[in-house]
Amino acid sequence: MxxxxxxxxxxxxxxxxxxxxxxxxxxxxxxxxxxxxxxxxxxxxxxxxxxxxxxxxxxxxxxxxxxxxxxxxxxxxxxxxxxxxxxLYRSTELSCGLSPDKQPVALQGTVTDYPRFLPAKPPSSAFEFELANQWKVPFRIHQIRSGATWEAASGHTEIYVSGDTIDVHPGESILVFAQASCSEGALNPGEFDFANWARGKRRRTFLRSGFSECLQAIGTAEQPSRWNPIREARHYVSRELAAAIPPGLDGLAETIFLGRRERLSDATDEAFRQTGTVHLLALSGLHLGILALFAYWLLRFLPGPGWLPAVCLLLMTLGYVILVDARPPIVRASILVASFCVAMILFRRQVFWNSLAAAWIIVICWNPTEIFQAGTQLSFVAVASLAWLSGFLATRKKIDPLQKLIEESRPWPVKCTRVAARWLGGMFVASLVVWLVTLPLVLFHFHAASPWTIVLSPILIIPMGFALGGTLLLLAASIAVPIATPILSWLVSWPLWMMQETVSWTQQHAGLTFWSAGPPAWWVIGFYTVAAIVAWQMLTRRFPIRWSVAVVALWLMVGFVWGTLQAIESATRDDLVCTFVSVGHGTCVLVELPEGRHLLYDCGRLGSPKRACQSLSAVLWSKGIEHLDAVIISHDDADHYNGLPEVLERFSVGAVYCSDLMEKIPSDLVSSLLADINGRGIPLRTLSAGRTLQAHPSVGMTILHPTRKGVLGRDNANSIVLLIEYRGRRILLPGDLESPGTEGVIVERPIDCDIVMAPHHGSRHSHAESFYQWCQPEWIVVSSGSREIGGPENAQPGEPVWLNTAASGMIQIRLTAEGGAPQVNTWKK
CATH class of the missing domain: 1.20.1280 (Monooxygenase)
Structure with a gap:
């Protein structure tokens, strides 16, 4: 057998x-x-x-x-x-019973950490309001008052309290009177979804108190837990940095060492963003890598066995990860450092790609939603790019013994110079590779990029390394040798000052930031899939370099062709789309005309002008729009134009229109805006009743109000009223029209309109009933920040349908070339 x-x-x-x-x-x-x-x-x-x-x-x-x-x-x-x-949440989770609308609550719970001071940042422009100082109090909810009884509740959150001082301490039981809400979802396509972000962090409850007296102590502090030393250490580090580093630089020091950006000035933050070096502010593996290298260099001098430095570095890494709240990029870097330490202790070779995969798995197990965050994605892609570059260069490095002998025989100044030049050149090459590889992801998430990051990143790493190393020594000296802290404080302040001044000077004198709609998600996924396959084949020498470049170029060509087809489709579009962007209490209306032209009617909101620009930008980029042919400013009211300065930064504009009164008798804010428009070389033109705008043969755009001299009353009464007609359908945009301007409009022949924007955000003080009777709309759109504004609860047949951007999000009206009934769609169903 x-x-x-x-x-x-x-x-x-x-x-x-x-x-x-x-x-x-x-x-x-x-x-x-x-x-x-x-x-x-x-x-x-x-x-x-x-x-x-x-x-x-x-x-x-x-x-x-x-x-x-x-x-x-x-x-x-x-x-x-x-x-x-x-x-999966507890049945007592408070956020499950909340809505985005604020409601008063009385809560009992425990302060879980030291309150963090949020100093009021001065307005960066004349269009912003000055805010009060605030405190952020970490809080764990125990009970909520329902009538006269207390019921069980749960959840972790932060209480934002206005005021200069606050008297609560970690572990203390407190009674809280606050306005509670849950984070609101995105109201426009492409907009950052705060509700999903908060849900991913499992901190959906948002509490705000107007006075520090709204927080009252009701019991003694809890017994110390095993996490108290970590909390105390974090507070100690923050306190020492605030005391040792000069004002103006302490926020930067705390940002790059602890990852806390509350005290970082808006000017510094914006300078880092516009120069493409904001990744240096986001606590990541770069920071941990610098600290690990510095610590290991010092630990090598410890007496003892060879594995002792690796054990000490492993413990220090674990302590630092816990100190900075275990952020995903730090977790990723800590896994790599830990695997390096374990390999040294066990005398084994580290497998980098296995360690990187382990870090990714741990991040998913810690919080599965983190893989959808831009910071996590960019961190892993950047590290993978650097690892691939190192491996690729190693496979093609050829050592010539004769050349090596010649190099060793050179004088030491020449050797040092050549080594420094090679190191700096390698850093620039690495920076270029990372920038190119991460560019699609950056444009997809942020729609902005700056080539300055290629040059500045290698340069700024040097002072940042000195700052991080000096901070580590400063903290050690504050415990062991307090008398040495002033000297170390001076040594830490200088590299921080160099970082801040370098990016600020670059931003002011050589700004180079380009904005883009960015590639679609399917193309980004395809790009990194193709790049990963090609990179692996190149490392294993199974694919020639020229063929690798050809494959990547082919995928880039696919993206270019897709963009070209989209532009052709936009240029040949035969319908008219009017989009009411949800910006809160304000107005922002985008009109997409046939054959690819775009008109913007107002862009502003009550409060932060950045939010208005961000909402409009998200809508424009989601539609692939990067140029506005015309912008109309309805009247002199900041919530209708305060977002325009940033819009002019991000998008090219053909011309800006305003009323004669705004140009002749401008307010201080309008004068600032008009000066900005003229400084950019954008034509400024005026409009008055009877004027028409010629953009397309089939589209009629007529100004109904105001006349050149206007009417008596507030600026609202002199709002530009724009009538848009296409294929027998009409859209009316009246701005903040109110009496006596309303009477000046309705005295003319009635115009039957299909869609009308509610004057003055639907305010009852505008007395719009006569206006609606004059124009007989089928749809009334309210651009407001309050969900309560709308039509009658029991609407009768034949009465207009009311829509509100606060409740429905972005509202889109499409008028077809056939002249059929308007197609109305809302972002939130």
Missing amino acids: VPKQTSQANHQRTIYRPLVLLAPALTLGVIGDAALDFSMTLWLGAFASLMVLWGLLWWKRQERHASVCLLLVVAVFGGMLHHAHWN
Whole structure:
């Protein structure tokens, strides 16, 4: 009898990077649940079934099928993690009963950490309001008052309290009177979704108190827990930095060492953003890497066995990660540092890609929603790019013994100069590679990029390294040798000052930031998939460099062709789209005319002008629009134009229109705006009743109000009233029209309109009833920040339909070339 061949059974295959396979599987499960939102019952059923199937395949020794099944088990586990994190809360969770509308509450709970002072930042422009100082108090909810009784409640949040001082302490039980709400979701396409972000952090409750007296102590502090030393250490570091670093630089020091940006000035933050070096402010692996290198260089001088420095560095890394609240980029970097330390302790070789995959898996297990955050994505992509570059250069590095001998025989000044030049050149090459690889992701998330990051990043790393190392010494000296802290404070302040002045000078004298709608999500995913495959083939020398470049160029060409087709489609569009952007209490209306022309009617809001610009920018970029042919400013009211200065920074504008009165008798704010417009070389033109704008043969745009001399009364009464007609359909935009301007309009022949924007944000003080009777609208759109403004609760047939941007989000009206009924769509159903 011939024995059965067992060579295949005896064959053993060793996989040196198993986590590289598990990380994508886990990621697909998280993405699957985020996109499809399966029930936990379905996930549990799939997990149990696949585990049984894997056991059967393993028992039958079908190795490949069992491996595939095991990867599916990991994917299902990722979906379970995301579903539990995203959907499962306690029955007493307070945020589940809240809405975006504020409501007064009385709560009892515990202060979980030291209150953090948020100094009022001076307005960066004349269009912003001056705010009061605030405190942010970390708070754990225990009870909520319902009538005269207290009921159980739960949740972690922060209380924002206005005031200069506050008297609460960690572990103290307090009674809180506040306005409570949950974070509001995105009201416009492409806008940052604060509700999803807060839900991912599992901190959906938002509390605000107007006075520090609204927080009252009701009991003694809790007993110390094992986390108290960490809390005390964090507070100690923050206090020492504030005391040792001069004002104006202490916020920067705390930002790059602790990751807390509350005290960083808006001017410094904006300078880093516009020069493309904001990643230096975001606590990441770069900061931990610099600190680890500095600490390891010092630890090498410790007496003891060779593994002692690695053990000390491992403990220091763990302490620093906990100190900065275990942010995902730091967790990623700590895994790499920890694997390096463990490899040194065990005398093993570190497998970088396996360690990077382990960091990704730990981030998912810690918080599955973090993989959707821009910071996490950019951090991992940047590190992977640097690792690939290092491996690629190593595979093609050829050492010439003769050249090496010549280099060793050179004088030491020449050697130092050449080493420094090679190091600086390598840093610039690394910066260029990272910038190019991360550019699609940066444009997709932020729609802005600056080539200055290629030059400034390698330069600023040097002072930042000295600042981080000096901060570490400063904190150690404050404990061991307090008398040395003034000297170390001076040594830390100088590199911080160099960083701040370098980016500020670059921003003011050589600003180079370009804004873009960015690529679509499918193209970004395809780009990194293609890049990963090509990079792997290049590392293993299975793919020639010229073919690798050709494949990447082909995918870039796909994106270019897609953008060209989109531009052609926009230029040949034959319908008219009027979009009411949700900006809160303000006005922002985008009119997309046939054949690709775009008109903007107002852009402003009550409060932060940046929010108005951000909302409009999100809508424009979601539509692929980067140029506005004309902008109309309805009247001299800041909530109608205070977002324009930033809009002019981000988008090119053909011309700006305003009324004759605004140009002849401008307020201080309008004068500032008009000076900005003239400084940019944008034509400024005036409009008055009877004028028409010629943009398309089939579109009529007529100014109904005001006349050149205007009417007596407030600026609202002299709002520009714009009538848009297309294929027999009419849209009327009246700004903040009110009496006596209303009477000046309705005295003319009535005009039957399909869509009318409610005058003065739907305010009852505008007395718009006669105006509506004059224009007989079918739809009335309210651009407001209050959901309560609308039509009658029991509307009768034939009465106009009311829509509110505060409740419905962005409202889009489409007038077709056939002249049919207007197509009305809202962002929130």
